Amino acid sequence: MEIKKRYIFIYGILVTILLMGCLIFTSNNKVKADPIDLTEEENEKIIYLTFDDGPSILTNNILDILKEKNIKATFFLIGNQISDQKAVVKRIYKKGHSIGLHTYSHNYKRIYSSKENFINEMLKCQNEIYNIVGIKPDVIRFPWGSHKKLNQNFLNMLHKNNFRVYDWNAFMSDGINYKTPVNKLYMEATKTTITKHPIILLMHCDYMHKNTCKALPMVIEYYKRKGYEFKIIEEDTPEQFFPFKIKR
Template structure:
């Protein structure tokens, strides 16, 4: 009887040992799964500004410099004259520049694929003459939706262009008088679930409220652990779904 009791005790110890080992392994797997989930949802934001350069773009650059943050500027070619120093400053301070057509005139730029590409190339030449670089990242005025299809995408890629729309937006482009509180809510709304976040803002001469709210927007994303990045020619494209 004593031998059977000892055997049962040993069996119980072995069973307890396996339970402890399995619990430890399960805990490790949960930790690994959490790490992978965190990596998949990496917190990255791209601050992007359309419709520059302008006198107000300088103010935006001041704010970015004060907060040690870099951004991406999609420039309109015919606004560069008189704002050459701003374009050089964007480049010198390590920000990224993209193409936003030459005229931003809806009927003209969307009259044909050739007209659209010619305007991008013209703006590219303007930037190149000032900085020595030829940006290849582009943004469609008013977004690529309704304008981009498979063949056009291939044509743009053949010109080495890469397209970037957005998944977060301020309404400053619709109404430059939009109150700062509304702009802040739009830029930081918790319904933004796509990552990375590409936030569209504007920096033409009338967008004073954008400048007023920008420091708060930057602080919000810093406080929430986001990394600020610039869009360049190695950034994965991000454009609205193409209808077949």
């Protein structure tokens, strides 16, 4: 009997050591594989609807759909389009949506000619928004994404200016081809639900994105059926940006 108890005790110790080893291995692999911020939301059903390249006349159509569905979203605005669409910007703000910065000119060569130019573009866009609704947003999105543009030094510079970076992990190809069929846009927007949490969905709301407006109600209903909570990007939303190599 004593021998049997001793074997059970030893077996229990071995199982415990094995489980601890598995946890350590998994944890280490997770850190190495994903340098993006890992948040407590990562296992929750949360989606952020985000729209780039507004404001435009068509942005009103997006806002109408969001109102009908009782959903809030985040709009990354281009500064040089704001003066002609003041009413749209005011509506975005008054209806409780979030506003982000998407540079002033959206001109690739100008924006990415230097880090200083990039920051000045964001500050100029921020000032345009402030003149309309009296707020200075600090959430930003790189035109065409931060991949191969962001590094630790650049990120530090952005943080010194109180900017926070938000890319995406799901998207419609409306930014590549605004004529993309509605069904394809829908399939693109809903195919990453298994692996990505929270979901940050990239869409566009410039004047030509009519198919985006047609696909949006179906996308919203899909995520509602799946039990997702819709959130806006705001001050306490953890940054989410594409991984970059850290030089040692």
